[in-house]
Amino acid sequence: MPVNPAVPQWIRQMADPDQAVAFFAYQSLLESTLQGGPDPELAKILGEALTAQSAGGARGAASFRNNAFLAAAAQQRTEPLHPAPVRNNLARLLGYLPVEESVAPLSKALQDLDAREMARQSLERHPSPRATAALIEALNYPGPVFCAGIISSLAARGGPQSLAAIRKASEDPQEEIRAAAIMALAAFPDPSLDAILERHNAHIARARLAETLRAAGNKPAADRIYKSILASNAPDPQKKAARLAL
Amino acid sequence: MPICRRTFLKASAAPALLAQTKPPASDRITIGLIGVGVRGRDHHLRKFLKNPRVQIAAICDVDSTHAAFAAQMAVDERSARPLVYSDFRALLDRRDIDAVVVSTPDHWHSIIAIQAMEAGKDLYCEKPLTLFIEEGRRMVQVARQYGTVVQVGSQQRSDWRFRRAVDLVRAGRIGRLNKITTHLGNPGTTKGAFIHPGEWESVQTPPAELDWNLWLGPAPYKDYSPNRCHFEFRYFLDHSGGRITDWGAHHNDIAQWALGMDSSGPVKIEGKGGFNKVGPYDYAGLMEVRYTYSNGVQVVCENEGGNGVRFHGADGWIFATRMTLEASSPEILQGPVAGADTRSYDERNRNEEIPGTDDHHNNWLDCIRTRNRCAADIETGHRSATVCHLGNIAMRLGRPLQWDPGKEQFLNDPAANILKGKPMRAPWSL
Numbered sequence: 011m012p013v014n015p016a017v018p019q020w021i022r023q024m025a026d027p028d029q030a031v032a033f034f035a036y037q038s039l040l041e042s043t044l045q046g047g048p049d050p051e052l053a054k055i056l057g058e059a060l061t062a063q064s065a066g067g068a069r070g071a072a073s074f075r076n077n078a079f080l081a082a083a084a085q086q087r088t089e090p091l092h093p094a095p096v097r098n099n100l101a102r103l104l105g106y107l108p109v110e111e112s113v114a115p116l117s118k119a120l121q122d123l124d125a126r127e128m129a130r131q132s133l134e135r136h137p138s139p140r141a142t143a144a145l146i147e148a149l150n151y152p153g154p155v156f157c158a159g160i161i162s163s164l165a166a167r168g169g170p171q172s173l174a175a176i177r178k179a180s181e182d183p184q185e186e187i188r189a190a191a192i193m194a195l196a197a198f199p200d201p202s203l204d205a206i207l208e209r210h211n212a213h214i215a216r217a218r219l220a221e222t223l224r225a226a227g228n229k230p231a232a233d234r235i236y237k238s239i240l241a242s243n244a245p246d247p248q249k250k251a252a253r254l255a256l
Numbered sequence: 257m258p259i260c261r262r263t264f265l266k267a268s269a270a271p272a273l274l275a276q277t278k279p280p281a282s283d284r285i286t287i288g289l290i291g292v293g294v295r296g297r298d299h300h301l302r303k304f305l306k307n308p309r310v311q312i313a314a315i316c317d318v319d320s321t322h323a324a325f326a327a328q329m330a331v332d333e334r335s336a337r338p339l340v341y342s343d344f345r346a347l348l349d350r351r352d353i354d355a356v357v358v359s360t361p362d363h364w365h366s367i368i369a370i371q372a373m374e375a376g377k378d379l380y381c382e383k384p385l386t387l388f389i390e391e392g393r394r395m396v397q398v399a400r401q402y403g404t405v406v407q408v409g410s411q412q413r414s415d416w417r418f419r420r421a422v423d424l425v426r427a428g429r430i431g432r433l434n435k436i437t438t439h440l441g442n443p444g445t446t447k448g449a450f451i452h453p454g455e456w457e458s459v460q461t462p463p464a465e466l467d468w469n470l471w472l473g474p475a476p477y478k479d480y481s482p483n484r485c486h487f488e489f490r491y492f493l494d495h496s497g498g499r500i501t502d503w504g505a506h507h508n509d510i511a512q513w514a515l516g517m518d519s520s521g522p523v524k525i526e527g528k529g530g531f532n533k534v535g536p537y538d539y540a541g542l543m544e545v546r547y548t549y550s551n552g553v554q555v556v557c558e559n560e561g562g563n564g565v566r567f568h569g570a571d572g573w574i575f576a577t578r579m580t581l582e583a584s585s586p587e588i589l590q591g592p593v594a595g596a597d598t599r600s601y602d603e604r605n606r607n608e609e610i611p612g613t614d615d616h617h618n619n620w621l622d623c624i625r626t627r628n629r630c631a632a633d634i635e636t637g638h639r640s641a642t643v644c645h646l647g648n649i650a651m652r653l654g655r656p657l658q659w660d661p662g663k664e665q666f667l668n669d670p671a672a673n674i675l676k677g678k679p680m681r682a683p684w685s686l
Contacts, residue, residue: 029456033535041531045654048671102476108670128476131679137670159682166679186683193685214374221401247376247402254403 013051014042021059024096036099043103053107057115060100060125062091094124101125105132112136117144126156134163142167146175157182158190165194173198180206195219199226204235213244217251224255279309285624288314288353288377290344290368292326293486295382296359299613301326304357305333307614309621313353316341318467319486342467344368348375355405355624358382361489362496363475366391367684373404378624380617382409383505384497385637389645390677392638393664394686399634407620407630408637410509412578414619415612420589421567421576422514423596429588430569436514436555438507440499440543441563456536457483474680483536491537493648498539500651501644504557508647509632509640510565510576511555518636521643521661522547522555529651545647557647578611649675 016038023035039056046052065088074081090097101119104112105128113136119129130148133141145167148160161179164172176198179191192210195203196218207216216235224232236252244252287310289296296317304310312330315338317323323340331337341347347356348371355378358368362384369381379399385408386392399406412418425433462468462480471485475494478484489495490502497504512518525547529540547555564577572584583589616631623630642664649672650657658667666672680686 029458029536030534033538034533037531037533037535037538040652041654044652044671098476106671106674108674127682130682131476134679135674135677155683159679159685162682162685163679165685190683190685217374217401221397225397245376247374250376251402254401 011046011049013046013049013055017042017052017055018059021056021092021096021100024099025093039099039103040106043106048107048109050107050109050111053104053109053111056100056104056107057111059092060097060104060115061118063088064091090122090124097122097125098128101128101132104129105135108137110138110140113138113140113144116141117147120144120148121151126151127159130156130159130163134166142169142171146171149175149179154184154186157184157187161187161190161194165197168198173200177203177206180210193218196222199223199228201228201231201234204238208238208242211243213239213242213248216244217248220252220255284309284311285354285621286311286313286352287355287357288312288316288338288347288350289326289357289359290316290347290372291358291360291364291382292317292322293319293359296357297322297326297329299610300357300359300380300617301329303613303617305330307617307621309618312336312338314339314341314347314350316344316347318342318470320465343470345371348372348377353377355379355620359409361471362387362501363489363494364473366395366686367474367680369395369406370398370686373398373402373406376402378405378620379634380407380409380620381634381637383509383637384501384641384644385505385634386641386645387496388677389642389664391686392641396635396638403627404634405620405623405627405630406634406637407616407623408632408634408640409616410506410632410637410640411610411612411616412506412510413513413612413631414615415578417576417578417581417611418510418565420593420596421565421574421581422510423593424574424583424588425514425567425569426516427593427595429572429593430567430574430584431571433514433553433567433569435553435568436511437561437566437568438504438511438555438557439561439564439566440503440507440557440559442559457481472681474684476681481536488537491539493538496539497644497648498537499541499559500539500543500545500557500647501641503563504644504647505637505641507565508555508557508643509636512636512640512643514565514567515549515551515553515555517549517661518633518639520550521639521659522646523550523659523661524548524656525646525650525659526656527647527650528654529648531651540648540651543647543651545650547643547646555643645676 020035020039024032026032074084104116116129116133119125133145145160145163149157161176164176176191176194179187182188192212193215196215199222204216204219216239220232220235236255239248239252289301292301292315315323315326327337327340356372357380358365359382365381366386369379372379459479459481468480484492491498527545530542531540532538542559545557564575566573566575572588575582619631646659653672657672660667
């Protein structure tokens, strides 16, 4: 099905100061995105809009008219073509299109401070393996809360690459990142992870890991964790869970 | 003030009566309420304050005016002020609290419920249990892992009209069941159906009493506007599912019950929805969703036809609402039914604003003592919410969907499977 010719107009209208116009434009794009099926062409258009840059420095250059050096520097500076709410909407829409064409713009948007949280969420559920690689790379970007989100996304995606990245993050000096990583380790059916969780006294995560292992068919490993919880200083609820499981 | 006979009797008899019915403090269940807006305050808190089996130890709300008002209600009714919190995690840290009642917007249910269960609390969680399908399975798993007693707030399971209707249908009083129609009511008659663009409330600085960031929690960030907050959250798909989850969590839940599908669901879904395109509400106000179950029975979920559940059989029909129980002939409704719901609760003589609430509360409190599963256990709540979410997904995608209720996934439709879940705004996660 050809892409609706109104798509570029709707993208622009999402920035309209009239709330009703902007809302209508987003809803129209949402309908096209969801009802048209996973359309690579549409993903390409939305992706280009998400990452489009304008010579936004021209405005700055005008204010530096008495300083040729600063004016030239400002001229070279670009800024996103679309405002932050629009880029957020575009990142969300791309998340509904499970095609390869969505991955590159979403990966690039992980460096866009205004749209990266939505890009992260969209990549979390994207079926492409390239999404995992992009999320792992984003662990190097600034912001502990953002990185905690990346860790949750990697845990949701699973796989050995995600596990390796989260394992490394569990030693991060920043508390928010370390705490998120420790909890995220419980999503991987690997009995050896219990040693890390035990070292951090993470009893809720240990109980979660036991259930992950049990669900993966490794009841003996789950039982070992539960027995260890029972013998530990774990809080009562985790001991109760252990008793129920054993 | 002169003391008349009636005042004297009331004053002297009340403590004696109370002493007969009020369990000793050690036997009372200590609860905390998380979310004390309209639902949490006017239905749960108000009723629990009159229930001698519970002690209200704590109240939590991100809006301090809600919390203060609720705390004052407790003082007025019981002369005891519960501790007030704005962050649910502080309430869950209290080891003296046995159980919590969660009446927050839907986007918070799964996080608070899971953390409460992992803190060893029993749980009453408002309907719809979930915002997305996938979080429900996780909630069920945690409940089973911790042996948590969970009651989902689909209190029609404790309303005699719906209980009786389900018993009659399952006993074959209308013959072979062909179809169930769940009528969710016409949104044009209720607040929040649509807002004219001119009535939008613009983005504002949140009021000082509201922790807007904590209100949003795991939901995508949006600037504050009164149209989005408190009661009206239900009309935004980032916070709720619209009418199909608001009322469908009641009526589709009854359909699931009658079909014996409490641990299952439909296999095919087709939906047409009138999504609001002039905003700011983005839910499907008008809808018709057709669910087909593996036994061939169809459930049609729609706005028209009042507000209730109609069972269509080969030999007649039954229509249950919160006010009435009707059938194609009076005989269908008469006499005992073999295998009927044997719970002894009966609120026929009570004049409740929302029928079934007292019995639903008492069923939960009984189960906390006996450790049995509640009338609206978490698995049934998850499955009933799933039926509603499936409807929303079918309407949004605009194509027929095949659903595997065993694996809880769509067949051959990756785009639909993406909509089963939604990542949470960092740092929140399940």
